[in-house]
Amino acid sequence: xxxxxxxxxxxxxxxxxxxxxxxxxxxxxxxxxxxxxxxxxxxxxxxxxxxxxxxxxxxxxxxxxxxxxxxxxxxxxxxxxxxxxxxxxxxxxxxxxxxxxxxxxxxxxxxxxxxxxxxxxxxxxxxxxxxxxxxxxxxxxxxxxxxxxxxxxxxxxxxxxxxxxxxxxxxxxxxxxxxxxxxxxxxxxxxxxxxxxxxxxxxxxxxxxxxxxxxxxxxxxxxxxxxxxxxxxxxxxxxxxxxxxxxxxxxxxxxxxxxxxxxxxxxxxxxxxxxxxxxxxxxxxxxxxxxxxxxxxxxxxxxxxxxxxxxxxxxxxxxxxxxxxxxxxxx
Amino acid sequence: xxxxxxxxxxxxxxxxxxxxxxxxxxxxxxxxxxxxxxxxxxxxxxxxxxxxxxxxxxxxxxxxxxxxxxxxxxxxxxxxxxxxxxxxxxxxxxxxxxxxxxxxxxxxxxxxxxxxxxxxxxxxxxxxxxxxxxxxxxxxxxxxxxxxxxxxxxxxxxxxxxxxxxxxxxxxxxxxxxxxxxxxxxxxxxxxxxxxxxxxxxxxxxxxxxxxxxxxxxxxxxxxxxxxxxxxxxxxxxxxxxxxxxxxxxxxxxxxxxxxxxxxxxxxxxxxxxxxxxxxxxxxxxxxxxxxxxxxxxxxxxxxxxxxxxxxxxxxxxxxxxxxxxxxxxx
DNA sequence: CTGAAAGCGCTAACAG
DNA sequence: CTGTTAGCGCTTTCAG
Numbered sequence: 001x002x003x004x005x006x007x008x009x010x011x012x013x014x015x016x017x018x019x020x021x022x023x024x025x026x027x028x029x030x031x032x033x034x035x036x037x038x039x040x041x042x043x044x045x046x047x048x049x050x051x052x053x054x055x056x057x058x059x060x061x062x063x064x065x066x067x068x069x070x071x072x073x074x075x076x077x078x079x080x081x082x083x084x085x086x087x088x089x090x091x092x093x094x095x096x097x098x099x100x101x102x103x104x105x106x107x108x109x110x111x112x113x114x115x116x117x118x119x120x121x122x123x124x125x126x127x128x129x130x131x132x133x134x135x136x137x138x139x140x141x142x143x144x145x146x147x148x149x150x151x152x153x154x155x156x157x158x159x160x161x162x163x164x165x166x167x168x169x170x171x172x173x174x175x176x177x178x179x180x181x182x183x184x185x186x187x188x189x190x191x192x193x194x195x196x197x198x199x200x201x202x203x204x205x206x207x208x209x210x211x212x213x214x215x216x217x218x219x220x221x222x223x224x225x226x227x228x229x230x231x232x233x234x235x236x237x238x239x240x241x242x243x244x245x246x247x248x249x250x251x252x253x254x255x256x257x258x259x260x261x262x263x264x265x266x267x268x269x270x271x272x273x274x275x276x277x278x279x280x281x282x283x284x285x286x287x288x289x290x291x292x293x294x295x296x297x298x299x300x301x302x303x304x305x306x307x308x309x310x311x312x313x314x315x316x317x318x319x320x321x322x323x324x325x326x327x328x329x330x331x
Numbered sequence: 332x333x334x335x336x337x338x339x340x341x342x343x344x345x346x347x348x349x350x351x352x353x354x355x356x357x358x359x360x361x362x363x364x365x366x367x368x369x370x371x372x373x374x375x376x377x378x379x380x381x382x383x384x385x386x387x388x389x390x391x392x393x394x395x396x397x398x399x400x401x402x403x404x405x406x407x408x409x410x411x412x413x414x415x416x417x418x419x420x421x422x423x424x425x426x427x428x429x430x431x432x433x434x435x436x437x438x439x440x441x442x443x444x445x446x447x448x449x450x451x452x453x454x455x456x457x458x459x460x461x462x463x464x465x466x467x468x469x470x471x472x473x474x475x476x477x478x479x480x481x482x483x484x485x486x487x488x489x490x491x492x493x494x495x496x497x498x499x500x501x502x503x504x505x506x507x508x509x510x511x512x513x514x515x516x517x518x519x520x521x522x523x524x525x526x527x528x529x530x531x532x533x534x535x536x537x538x539x540x541x542x543x544x545x546x547x548x549x550x551x552x553x554x555x556x557x558x559x560x561x562x563x564x565x566x567x568x569x570x571x572x573x574x575x576x577x578x579x580x581x582x583x584x585x586x587x588x589x590x591x592x593x594x595x596x597x598x599x600x601x602x603x604x605x606x607x608x609x610x611x612x613x614x615x616x617x618x619x620x621x622x623x624x625x626x627x628x629x630x631x632x633x634x635x636x637x638x639x640x641x642x643x644x645x646x647x648x649x650x651x652x653x654x655x656x657x658x659x660x661x662x
Numbered sequence: 663c664t665g666a667a668a669g670c671g672c673t674a675a676c677a678g
Numbered sequence: 679c680t681g682t683t684a685g686c687g688c689t690t691t692c693a694g
Contacts, residue, residue, distance in 0.1 A: 006687055017665045031663060052447040053393070054687035056384040057670050072416075073409045082404055085430055094444055097428045099416055113425055116383045143681060250611060280581060284614025337671055348681045353673060362679060385671035388686050 005048045018188055064094045066114035068107060070127035072099040084123060097246055102127040112161030121303045141306035143299045148189035156299045158319045160190045163288040163321040164197025167242045167270040172205050174268055174329050176240030182252055183244040185216035194244050212236055224251030232259050239267060246271035246278040249285050269328040283327035292315045294319045336379045343388040345369055360647040373634030387449055395425045397445035399438060401458035403430040406606045415454060451563035452634045474630045479520040487630045487648045491521045494652040495528025496620040498573045498601040504537050505599055505660050507571030513583055514575040516547035525575050543567055555582030563590050570598060577602035577609040580616050614658035625650045
C-alpha cells in the first residue's frame with residue numbers, strides 16, 4: 001500500500017545517492033559488492049519497481065513495441081501477436097497491442113497513440129490499402145506484415161501468389177473446370193496476389209479466365225455465404241470455389257449445403273489461412289496454410305535489427321505457404 | 332523526421348510560454364481565442380504529439396489500463412478484450428494487453444510490468460488458482476473477470492453454476508442417464524462452479540453422482556480427445572458428456588467418432604462458452620453461451636468507477652448464461 | 663567506488 | 679489572459 005517507492009527513498013534509507021542506486025539496478029558496475037547486496041536486498045524486500053515514465057523521459061527509450069492489428073479476435077492475427085510477444089519478452093521489450101477493428105481512422109489514432117507513448121518501434125498489420133503519412137513526420141522504425149501499404153519500407157508477407165496458384169491448381173487437379181474466385185472485395189495486396197496465382201494456374205492449364213466467376217464480398221462468413229447463394233441463383237455454372245480466406249470458404253460450403261449441393265461431390269472448395277476451424281468443420285476444408293509463426297518471428301527479428309541500427313538487406317521477405325489437402329476437395 | 336517537437340519548441344516559436352501551450356492542449360480555458368487558434372494550427376501543421384512519459388511523470392496518471400489474459404489466441408478472451416478496448420476508447424484510456432500464456436510466473440511478471448508502466452487500473456483474468464500478493468504492495472484498482480483468486484476484491488463472472496446445471500439438465504432431458512463430466516483438471520473457481528451445477532442437476536433428477544464418470548484433462552482439444560478415448564477403453568458405460576469448454580467438447584466428439592460412436596445418437600455432448608467453432612463444427616455443439624460482451628462491459632464500467640473513486644456496492648457481479656441447443660444433443 | 667547536480671517534457675500553483 | 683517556476687523519478691556527466 002502506501003506511496004510508491006522512489007530511488008530517492010532507497011538512497012536516503014541506505015545512506016547512498018540515487019546515482020548509486022541507479023547503477024546497481026541497471027548493473028552498470030562501479031560499486032562495491034557490499035552496496036550491491038544492500039540495495040538489491042532492500043529492493044526485493046520493499047518491492048521497489050522503477051518508474052518507467054521517468055526512465056523513458058530521461059533516456060528517450062520506452063522499451064515498448066507497438067503492434068497495430070486489424071482484428072484481435074481473428075485467430076490469424078492473434079497467433080502472430082503471440083509469437084511477437086514471446087520473441088520480445090526475451091529482450092525486455094513490452095508489447096503494446098492496438099486493435100484497429102479494420103477501421104482506417106482508428107489505425108491512425110492508434111498510430112498517434114503509439115507515438116505519444118514513445119514506442120521504440122512498430123509492427124504494423126494494416127487493414128487499409130494505403131497508410132497515411134503520420135509515420136513520416138516521426139522517424140520510428142516500422143515493419144509491416146501481410147498488407148503492403150504504398151510506401152511500406154519493410155514488408156513481411158506470405159507467398160500469396162503461390163498460395164493462390166496452389167489452391168487453384170488443387171481444384172483443377174481434382175477435376176474442376178469452372179472455378180469461382182470468391183474474394184475479399186478490398187484490393188489489398190495479399191488479395192491481389194492470390195488472384196494473380198489463380199490466374200496463373202488457370203492459364204497454365206489452358207482454362208480461360210471468366211470474369212463472371214469472380215465473386216466479391218467482405219471477408220466474413222455471413223456475407224460470403226449470402227453472396228454465394230446469390231451467385232448460385234444466377235445459374236452460372238461452376239464446380240469449384242477458391243475462397244480467399246477460410247471463413248469465406250466455410251460460408252460458401254454452408255451456402256452450397258443449404259442449396260442442396262454436396263461438398264466435395266458437387267462442388268469442391270479451397271480456403272486460405274488454415275485457421276483451426278478449417279480442420280474442425282464438416283467437411284474439413286482444404287486450405288493454404290500461412291506460417292503465422294514464421295511471419296511473426298521474422299517481423300520481430302527484423303524490427304529488432306532496426307532497433308539495433310543494423311542494416312536490413314532484405315526489405316521484402318516472403319514466407320512460403322503450404323497446401324493442406326482435406327475433405328473439401330476429395331474426388 | 333527530425334527530432335520530436337516539445338512544448339518548449341512551440342512556445343518559443345509562437346512567443347508564448349509552455350504554460351499557455353499546455354492549457355490550450357488540455358483545453359483548461361484561460362486564454363484568448365486568438366492564441367488558441369495559433370497554437371492549435373501550429374500543432375496540426377507540425378504534427379506535434381505530447382510526450383506521454385513526461386505527462387505521466389508529472390501527473391502520476393498514465394491513462395493506461397492493463398489487462399492480463401491467459402490466452403489471447405482464445406476467442407473467448409479476445410472478445411472480452413475487444414469490448415473493454417472499445418469501452419475505454421471513449422474515455423481516452425489506452426489498453427495495455429498482457430498475454431500470460433496460462434503461465435503463473437509470467438502473470439506475475441506482467442503484474443510488475445504494469446506497475447512499472449504506472450497503469451491506472453488493471454483488469455485481471457487469471458489462469459491461476461491463487462494470485463500472489465504483489466498487487467497488495469501497490470494500491471492499484473483491480474477488477475477480476477472469470478477466475479476468482481483467493482483475495483479478489485471485485486469479481487465479474489458468468490453464472491457458472493447455472494451453466495453447469497443447464498448443460499447437465501439438457502442431457503438428462505434428452506434421455507441421458509450416465510453423464511460424463513469432462514472437466515478442466517485445474518480447480519479454478521468457474522470449473523468448481525460448473526461442477527456444482529452438474530451435481531445439482533443430477534441430484535434434482537435422482538441420478539447418483541458417480542466419481543468414475545468424472546474425467547480430468549487439460550482444457551485443450553487434443554488432450555480432451557485423448558482422455559475420452561482412454562476413458563472409452565475402460566468400458567465404463569456412459570451416454571452423455573458435459574465438457575467444461577467447447578474445444579474439449581469437440582475433442583470428445585471426434586474421439587467418439589473415431590471409436591465408431593455417433594453423436595448425438597449414441598452419445599450426446601454439451602460444451603461451454605459458445606465459441607464460434609461450436610456452431611460451425613459437425614455436428615454443431617449444444618453449449619452454454621457466456622455473454623462476453625456483458626462480461627467485458629461490466630468489468631470496464633466497474634473499473635472506471637473505481638478510477639473515479641466512486642464506491643462499488645456490488646463487488647460480486649454474476650452474468651447470466653444461456654443454453655444454446657444444437658445438433659449434438661438432438662434426440 | 664560514490665555523490666552532486668542537471669535536465670528529459672510536462673503541469674499546476676502562484677503571480678501578475 | 680499569460681508567464682515564471684518548481685518538481686515528478688530517473689540517468690549520466692563530472693568531480694572527487
